[in-house]
Amino acid sequence: MSAFHRVLLRPEVEEYLRTVFLNDKLVTAIGSQKAEEKYESLLNNLSHPPAFTTVRVNTHLASVEHVRSLLCEEIQKQYGSLSVPVLQHPQLPDVLLIPVIGPRKDLQKLTNEVIVGAQCGRAVLRGAHVYAPGIISASKFMKAGDLVSVYSDIEGQCKRGAKEFLGTKVFIGNGISELSRSEIFQSNGTLKGIGIKMIEPIYLSPSFDNLLASYLFLQNLPSSVVSHVLDPQPGDRILDMCAAPGGKTTHIATLMHDEGEVVALDKIADKVKRIKQNATLLKLKCIKTYCYDATKALSTSKREDDQEGPPFSPESFDRILLDAPCSGMGQRPNMAYTPSLKEVTSYQPLQRKLLRVAAHLLKPGGILVYSTCTITLSENEEQVAWILKTFPCLQLQPQVPCLGGEGMMGTGLSPEHLKWLQRFDPSEVTRQGMDFDSLHELNYEDLISLANKDCIGFFIAKFVKVYRE
Structure with missing residues (x-):
């Protein structure tokens, strides 16, 4: 069963996209059933992250072999006992691939909830922590150090500072709050830094926050x-x-x-x-x-x-x-x-x-x-x-x-x-x-x-x- 629903589109956009993937020539070539299956597969797959995190090595400064070795060490620090390979692409010699593990179905949803915006949610699904400006809502008594479940407000309906949100939200993992609710929503200055450190993301990808910044470039x-x-x-x-x-x-x-x-x-x-x-x-x-x-x-x-x-x-x-x-x-x-x-x-x-x-x-x-x-x-x-x-x-x-x-x-x-x-x-x-x-x-x-x-x-x-x- 899919972790997420198919991508949400405006009705007129979905109909437009449907005409693209069910155009007459394509339907004639592969059949209406296969064309319909391709279209549904597209809508389902768009809501999921790619199967690999892709990074490009800056070969101007170092060899791919050297950077791959450094990256393997850093990923081992993040993943602990879990074994995930770093692969060199055979046709793109300056590209390294790290498999993305998920969706993980054994994660327990917690009482404390944090709601983040859709853009922040996408970043978390690709390995990022939650930065404080991305937090829209948090449970009433959330304190720094609390374990929290993080959800993405995919329709943009949650009001900033809400103590509870019952709208459409998608679970994207668990983390540890770096800030209390009051620090997030009663701050007079601009919030910076990590708000939630993700420890159990639903998709396990390495975090590249300040990681080998001169040697690697995150790139699809x-x-x-x-x-x-x-x-x-x-x-x-x-x-x-x-x-x-x-x-x-x-x-x-x-x-x-x-x-x-x-x-x-x-x-x-x-x-x-x-x-x-x-x-x-x-x-x-x-x-x-x-x-x-x-x-x-x-x-x-x-x-x-x-x-x-x-x-x-x-x-x-x-x-x-x-x-x-x-x-x-x-x-x-x-x-x-x-x-x-x-x-x-x-x-x-x-x-x-x-x-x-x-x-x-x-x-x-x-x-x-x-x-x-x-x-x-x-x-x-x-x-x-x-x-x-x-x-x-x-x-x-x-x-x-x-x-x-x-x-x-x-x-x-x-x-x-x-x-x-x-x-x-x-x-x-x-x-x-x-x-x-x-x-x-x-x-x-x-x-x-x-x-x-x-x-x-x-x-x-x-x-x-x-x-x-």
Whole structure:
């Protein structure tokens, strides 16, 4: 039986998503029953975390073997007598995988209850402790040091400071309170630090709070694939159009051995600051950051000779990554997805504006990689079809490494083109969770295969510019 219900969606969003996964071409190809099963599997799997915690090693500072050894020691400290392996991915040599154990069904629910927001709940399900600002409600007499059960308010209905909450809530584990109820809700200052230290999370994942911060970067597996597909080379000039928080930016810089130039854009100043912080933490010097709207990054007039930043002249970059703003419907765990249908469908025009700029900024012979963390056709396969029609100079390319499935039918792309796309699809996950017995029954190849499938929903397309426009 599932630990959580299927993801909650607004009715119009659920109907929209249903049309995606039950489109005519797909139903004709696999049958209506199989298509219906895929759709239900998707809704169930989105509410669960991926089967592995994925971290990328900063190979600019240390070898994978050295960091893996350090990480094994740290996880042993957290897990005590429990034995959980740290696996190196065979096709992504800088990626380490830690199996997630759960959902654990033997946890006892306690009298003292703490309610946290949905975002905090998602973080806990992926190994985080509860930080004080995430606490919405606590039992009347809760004191520091008390054992408490933690629940996530997935519908956002709990009022801050409530002593009891009878609405829809999902149990996510037990912890020890670091603060009393009065300290949480009667504080005059801004709350900081850990509010609940999780000791029995329903999904057992390692905590990475200040853990090997210069050596490791928490990054979903498909997000790590993207930079390898881009295949940056030392000396390249590369544009990361929507770069915050800088995970892919720093990965690109690492893969090119910090030799060349990575230009990172984001239009929100605080996010640009985060990119800079991550670059500094990982000791990468080839990254240049600019607070700038990437839809305006193409210069329409002659640039000054000494101008470094945006807007840029046409054909300025060897490679471009557009990890586009999207509806984010592939993120996991997501027990409730709150955006409206209008919000969900608002991204396609923005993505096309960005793609137009990218097509002009790319040099002939250059590589463009387009990616999203969503599962809709309109933001993924439809965008590929639009690019091929609008920009004949851009040709779709096969991808290396290729860990995901092929593209989804329903947009008129040829079978060959569908094979050259990568779609990481949560509807393909056939199991929910892993206990210690099943972990030790699976061999290395089975675990890697599970990691490639049981991850967030994601999409990648790769193009080469074959001639000047």
